[in-house]
Amino acid sequence: xxxxxxxxxxxxxxxxxxxxxxxxxxxxxxxxxxxxxxxxxxxxxxxxxxxxxxxxxxxxxxxxxxxxxxxxxxxxxxxxxxxxxxxxxxxxxxxxxxxxxxxxxxxxxxxxxxxxxxxxxxxxxxxxxxxxxxxxxxxxxxxxxxxxxxxxxxxxxxxxxxxxxxxxxxxxxxxxxxxxxxxxxxxxxxxxxxxxxxxxxxxxxxxxxxxxxxxxxxxxxxxxxxxxxxxxxxxxxxxxxxxxxxxxxxxxxxxxxxxxxxxxxxxxxxxxxxxxxxxxxxxxxxxxxxxxx
Numbered sequence: 601x602x603x604x605x606x607x608x609x610x611x612x613x614x615x616x617x618x619x620x621x622x623x624x625x626x627x628x629x630x631x632x633x634x635x636x637x638x639x640x641x642x643x644x645x646x647x648x649x650x651x652x653x654x655x656x657x658x659x660x661x662x663x664x665x666x667x668x669x670x671x672x673x674x675x676x677x678x679x680x681x682x683x684x685x686x687x688x689x690x691x692x693x694x695x696x697x698x699x700x701x702x703x704x705x706x707x708x709x710x711x712x713x714x715x716x717x718x719x720x721x722x723x724x725x726x727x728x729x730x731x732x733x734x735x736x737x738x739x740x741x742x743x744x745x746x747x748x749x750x751x752x753x754x755x756x757x758x759x760x761x762x763x764x765x766x767x768x769x770x771x772x773x774x775x776x777x778x779x780x781x782x783x784x785x786x787x788x789x790x791x792x793x794x795x796x797x798x799x800x801x802x803x804x805x806x807x808x809x810x811x812x813x814x815x816x817x818x819x820x821x822x823x824x825x826x827x828x829x830x831x832x833x834x835x836x837x838x839x840x841x842x843x844x845x846x847x848x849x850x851x852x853x854x855x856x857x858x859x860x861x862x863x864x865x866x867x868x869x870x871x872x873x874x875x876x877x878x879x880x881x882x883x884x885x886x887x888x889x890x891x892x893x
Contacts, residue, residue, distance in 0.1 A: 604782070604790035607652040610634040610645035616735035616757030618688060622780040623655045626684035643672040646785055654678060654783040661777040663711050665830060670844065673783065673873060680800055680874025681789055682782030685881045690716055692767040693738050693758045694750040700766045705729055707737040708752035716752060716770040738763050777881055787874065798878040799847045799856065804834065804869040811866060818862035819847060822855040851875040
């Protein structure tokens with residue numbers, strides 16, 4: 601696959617969204633950013649030739665998995681070729697010249713509002729207003745030009761819209777991170793990416809005693825580390841479930857190949873979602889100093 605450093609990258613949200621920060625961290629400043637209004641539009645961007653890659657949030661360290669992203673990934677023909685993790689720093693953002701003691705309402709994505717619970721406990725007079733995304737809430741605050749309205753979003757969103765940060769670090773827990781996948785129509789790694797050492801797959805098992813044990817035992821027997829497991833309902837099949845698995849292994853490792861073959865004997869369905877380099881979790885504030893926020 602050609603270089604991803606100058607590619608068109610689709611992401612859900614508006615300019616200034618945390619997904620945009622993640623794309624810039626992973627691929628650099630020369631990419632072409634393609635904002636999309638919904639997750640469905642984001643995952644369709646490659647098929648419609650609007651983008652070369654998709655950058656999608658998959659999991660937050662506090663809120664858990666982004667289930668819509670996982671469901672769309674399984675239903676698509678896209679492959680995971682990269683991973684990036686960024687700290688989520690929530691800021692109170694208002695009009696230039698606005699002041700916290702004059703703010704009466706705060707809008708943002710519902711997850712962002714929920715991650716700032718202590719801030720709202722300290723300021724019970726503030727009304728919470730759910731919005732489609734964090735960056736869009738900043739744009740709306742600037743559009744209506746009401747000094748009593750504020751948004752919760754990234755420092756990058758404030759800069760892009762000419763807004764003012766009224767208070768930093770509203771998040772309840774500083775250890776707040778989101779993991780994103782870079783998705784491509786081909787499983788081939790972008791030429792500038794390091795060697796893959798992590799694999800994600802999804803499978804479904806028959807309902808019988810010991811099915812999950814027999815599915816996972818081949819990996820344990822070969823000392824392959826399981827980094828995550830999660831179940832999700834299968835749409836259209838009540839009370840049936842798929843299992844998502846992250847493994848610390850290279851796709852070419854003979855041990856993994858043999859274990860995957862054993863899993864296939866027990867699985868009703870099995871799909872390898874991708875092989876990629878495991879991302880490091882950087883401390884909050886690192887990207888501000890690098891100019892990415």
